[in-house]
């Protein structure tokens with residue numbers, strides 16, 4: 186474990202609330218979560234419908250020192266939006282109990298499973314990480330527009346149950362063949378480390394904005410999330426769509442391509458030149474013609490596991506985005 190810096194200050198988590206999504210993932214987490222939550226002094230509030238996690242977190246946050254989200258990335262997204270709506274981000278720490286299909290965010294912050302999540306609540310570090318703001322909603326992991334956003338909105342629960350994470354990949358490949366590229370203008374703002382304000386305009390298959398999640402080419406899937414910057418990846422359309430479908434997917438998970446544009450920026454605006462576009466904010470959908478994205482540095486107090494890296498590029502290795 187790394188040494189306790191100023192970002193690691195511990196406070197007693199007196200009042201603990203756990204927001205439980207009983208229908209996330211394969212739905213077999215409920216008994217374990219309820220038992221462990223009881224042992225660790227959490228009051229449990231169950232969701233009954235989409236939107237409940239945000240409402241429950243908003244109600245709990247003014248009194249609670251610690252609010253845990255038990256579910257997938259979508260549940261966590263709602264919980265963080267609830268804490269933000271209660272204006273309690275400075276006083277309420279958020280914990281993640283991974284019980285979804287992909288649990289991408291939990292993995293990025295070093296939470297390995299349900300039991301581990303509770304152990305980390307007791308013994309793990311607290312960090313203050315950047316939040317993403319997209320129009321008036323917050324997100325923790327990523328904001329994705331294009332093929333993968335369509336795929337994530339179309340992936341059925343039955344297919345998720347059967348295939349797990351592969352369901353998204355399959356939907357993405359299936360969707361790519363039929364996808365109309367998005368005519369977009371993407372303007373990234375100047376950043377503190379010499380990043381220039383830049384504009385990109387063209388036909389995009391994907392626009393991937395990572396806060397905690399990194400999309401291409403690096404050794405770690407966890408992005409730097411205490412730097413006040415998003416990692417922006419644009420996958421351009423190309424005449425050779427079939428070739429690109431390989432490249433795009435490999436690019437997503439680890440290969441370079443001429444059709445991939447990368448930027449780091451504290452904020453950006455994406456404007457559609459045609460109709461509105463569907464974006465996925467941590468898996469929750471937002472349809473809009475223009476999206477304004479901004480980082481809120483160190484805005485979220487979060488319980489993290491040992492594998493979480495405050496500076497994933499800082500140990501002398503390759504620095505994202507290579508080029």
Ligand SMILES: Nc1ncnc2c1ncn2[C@@H]1O[C@H](COP(=O)(O)OP(=O)(O)OP(=O)(O)O)[C@@H](O)[C@H]1O
Nearest residue numbers: 209210232233234235257258259260285286287288
């Ligand atoms: N009790 C409920 N009944 C129906 N839907 C719910 C309920 N509670 C939450 N939801 C909704 O379920 C959706 C999916 O939840 P979540 O993303 O947490 O799980 P998942 O999709 O299984 O996992 P992952 O996002 O990791 O793939 C969210 O949009 C959330 O609003």
